[in-house]
Amino acid sequence: SQTIHQWPATLVQPVGSPLSLECTVEGTSNPNLYWYRQAAGRGLQLLFYSVGIGQISSEVPQNLSASRPQDRQFILSSKKLLLSDSGFYLCAWNTGVAGGPEQYFGPGTRLTVT
């Protein structure tokens, strides 16, 4: 069966510091991968998605970037964090070309920028 991991689970970082969040998926090949942010409200904002290694689509211009160095690894980064980057970051996957649009989420990373 497929499993999605995110780490760290929680992170407290000062303003201006760098960020690296990691997401990995097990048990599948060539997945589509997604990064979402959930701010203090409840909405899910799509930040980036990737349909393959090195292929990144950005949905919202911002202080963040994403990379996909391996088939099942998706990384969210920032060079300098802002207070507004605080939130709950969720990674998700689906089977991409081989399957349908069903997305499955990871456990999330709670980021607090102080």
Added chain:
Amino acid sequence: GENVEQHPSTLSVQEGDSAVIKCTYSDSASNYFPWYKQELGKGPQLIIDIRSNVGEKKDQRIAVTLNKTAKHFSLHITETQPEDSAVYFCAASRDSGYSTLTFGKGTMLLVSP
């Protein structure tokens, strides 16, 4: 692009009552409609979905209905239990692995014992 509206934002019910959450969407090309349950501090969990070729789908105490003409779909939970308390999200997309989901803003369901 697609826009999904979800109501109500908060819903309080007594244990054993039914709960209904409603969503509307704007893109007539959307044909896949999932529902997610998110418990506090956890990632959303896909609980049920429906495609446009059916009008209703059931799974034990939960059901989803779809009205493509009116562009709205609903989640029905019967015989609610305290463990149903969570935030529920609806979403819409085209039925393709390349599609991205557009989410509603969520409904916080509180089930009191």
